[in-house]
Amino acid sequence: MSLERFDGRLAPSSFDPKSTTYKVQIIMTLNLQKVRLQATYNRNKFFKQHLSADDTQIVVEACPICGGKITPVTTIENGKGEEILIRSACYECAFVTFSRMPNGETVESFYKTDWDSNRGDESIQQKIEAPYEPLFSKLLPELDNKEMRILEIGSGYGGALSQLRNLGFKNLRGIEASEKRQQVCSDQLGLNVSLTTSEKMESVPEIATGAPYDAIFSWHVIEHVFDLEETFSAISRLLRPGGVLVVGVPNFEHEHLVYLAHFLPHIHCFTEKSFVTLLMKFGFAPTYIDGQIRSVSRRTDDLVDVPNSLSREKFANILNAKIVRDLDLSNLDSAQPFYLDYGVKMFCESSGSAQSVMSMGAIDKASLFLKRMSLGSGHNLKPILHPRLRVGHACDPKNIAHWLAMRLLAFKDMEFAGIAEEIVETDDETFPPLLQITYRGDHGYGWLK
Numbered sequence: 001m002s003l004e005r006f007d008g009r010l011a012p013s014s015f016d017p018k019s020t021t022y023k024v025q026i027i028m029t030l031n032l033q034k035v036r037l038q039a040t041y042n043r044n045k046f047f048k049q050h051l052s053a054d055d056t057q058i059v060v061e062a063c064p065i066c067g068g069k070i071t072p073v074t075t076i077e078n079g080k081g082e083e084i085l086i087r088s089a090c091y092e093c094a095f096v097t098f099s100r101m102p103n104g105e106t107v108e109s110f111y112k113t114d115w116d117s118n119r120g121d122e123s124i125q126q127k128i129e130a131p132y133e134p135l136f137s138k139l140l141p142e143l144d145n146k147e148m149r150i151l152e153i154g155s156g157y158g159g160a161l162s163q164l165r166n167l168g169f170k171n172l173r174g175i176e177a178s179e180k181r182q183q184v185c186s187d188q189l190g191l192n193v194s195l196t197t198s199e200k201m202e203s204v205p206e207i208a209t210g211a212p213y214d215a216i217f218s219w220h221v222i223e224h225v226f227d228l229e230e231t232f233s234a235i236s237r238l239l240r241p242g243g244v245l246v247v248g249v250p251n252f253e254h255e256h257l258v259y260l261a262h263f264l265p266h267i268h269c270f271t272e273k274s275f276v277t278l279l280m281k282f283g284f285a286p287t288y289i290d291g292q293i294r295s296v297s298r299r300t301d302d303l304v305d306v307p308n309s310l311s312r313e314k315f316a317n318i319l320n321a322k323i324v325r326d327l328d329l330s331n332l333d334s335a336q337p338f339y340l341d342y343g344v345k346m347f348c349e350s351s352g353s354a355q356s357v358m359s360m361g362a363i364d365k366a367s368l369f370l371k372r373m374s375l376g377s378g379h380n381l382k383p384i385l386h387p388r389l390r391v392g393h394a395c396d397p398k399n400i401a402h403w404l405a406m407r408l409l410a411f412k413d414m415e416f417a418g419i420a421e422e423i424v425e426t427d428d429e430t431f432p433p434l435l436q437i438t439y440r441g442d443h444g445y446g447w448l449k
Helices: 104-113 123-127 137-141 157-168 179-188 228-238 257-262 272-281 312-326 362-375 395-407
Strands: 032-042 071-076 083-089 095-101 149-153 170-175 193-194 213-219 239-248 284-289 294-299 339-342 351-356 415-425 434-439
Touching: 071 257, 071 362, 083 257, 095 434, 137 157, 137 213, 137 239, 137 294, 137 415, 149 157, 157 170, 170 179, 170 272, 213 228, 213 351, 228 239, 228 339, 257 312, 257 434, 272 284, 272 294
Parallel strands: 032 434, 071 434, 149 170, 149 213, 170 193, 213 239
Antiparallel strands: 032 415, 071 083, 083 095, 239 294, 284 294, 339 351, 339 415
16 A cells, blocks of 8 residues: 555655656555544534533543443544544444543533423424334333333433333333423423433432332433443343343444544444443343344343454454545545545435545535635534524624525535545554544534534
8 A cells, every 4th residue: 555645745755756747546444544634514503612622521541341442533623723522442342432522510411401402392292203113123022011110211202101101001210311301201291200310310219219120221322321331330220130121222333433523422332242242241131132233131140241352453444444434535546635525414324425626626616615614614603593593693794604505505414524634554454543633713613502
C-alpha cells in the first residue's frame, strides 16, 4: 500500500517536476490507522450549546464489560481544536463505548427534561399504539402466568406495559428517566411507572417492593444508560433466580460510524459477542440471541463461562470495513482532495458519495458551499418553525439561512459533508483504525437539543 498525498499537499516521495498530475492510491486494508476529516455536519435536534473540553470528561478508562484496554475509534474536536468526544473499543470483547463525554449528572438531567420534549400528541399516541414487535415475539412466550411480577426498564410512553395490561397481566411496574414520558404513563394511562434511572431504580420504593421480579424486559434502552455496571447489578438483584430477562439493543455493525461519533444518547455500542459477555458477567445464561441482538436469558446462581475473546486482528478488520463502508471511500482514486457528502440514517440505510473536488459538478459544488456556509460547523441554530421559537429569533439572518438550507438542500435524517484531510497508515496490522472529525470555524460541535 502506498499513500502519496493527502489534503491537497504533496508528500515528498510523490513529487515529479515533469508532471502536473499526481496520483493518490488509497487502498483500505487492515493497515488503515487514521482518517482525519474537516467536517460540516447537521442534525439540528442535537444542538443546544457548544461543547468545550471543560464540558466533557474521561468517563471510563477500561472496558466496563471485561475490564480490558480500550482504544479510541472515533474522536471529535471542536472549532478550538479541543478534543471533546471519544468513542473507544475494547478488542477483548468487541465492545464500543464513549470514553470521553459529558458526565452522568449531565446525561441524567438531559433525559429528565430535554429528551423528546417537543414530541406532539399525535406522535405520542402512535408510540402508545405501536405493535411492539419483535419485543412481544420474544417476551410473551416467556410469560406463562398472568400473576407474574414484571418490570420494564425504559417504559417510554407506556405502550408495551399498557398492552400487557390489556392481555391480563396484573403486576406490572416500570421506570422511565423522562419526566414527560413518565407523566404520560402515570397520568394518562394509569400505569405504575416511576421517574428514575436504571442505576437508581432499587432505591425507589415502588420498584423495591415489587421485587423479586419474575421477568424484566428492556427494548432499545440499555445502549442509553450511563453506567452498565450499576444497571446490570441492579437487574441481577431485582430478578429472581430462574427469572427471565428480555433485552434488545442495536447491533454496532448496523449503526453508522459518523452517527455514532456524534450521537451521545447511544453511549454504548454492542456486538453480539460483547452483549453475551455482559449478560454472563452478571449471572445471566442466554437462551436466545440473534444478529440484531434481541436476547432472552435466565438469571442463574451457577457460574456462567464467559466466551473466549475475539481476536484483535479480526475486530480491527471489522472497524476498518465500517470506515470504508460508512464513509464511502472504496472507489476513490483521484489526485485531488476528496469530499464526503451524504445523508445518514441510523441503521444501515445511509446514502452518500465520496468524490474529488475536480469531479464535482457546479450544482454539487454550490450545494456543498452553501451547506458549509449556511449551516456552519456544529451550529445551534433552531429552525424558524421551532415550537418554542421567539419572533426575534426567527428574524435572525443566520436562522433564515439555516431554515432555507434545511429545506432547499434535501437533508435527510442526518447530513455530513467534509474534506478528507489526512490518512495515515501503519505497519502494525493489528493497530486499530481511528476516525477523527474536526469542526472548523467558531461554532464547534454542540450538545443535544
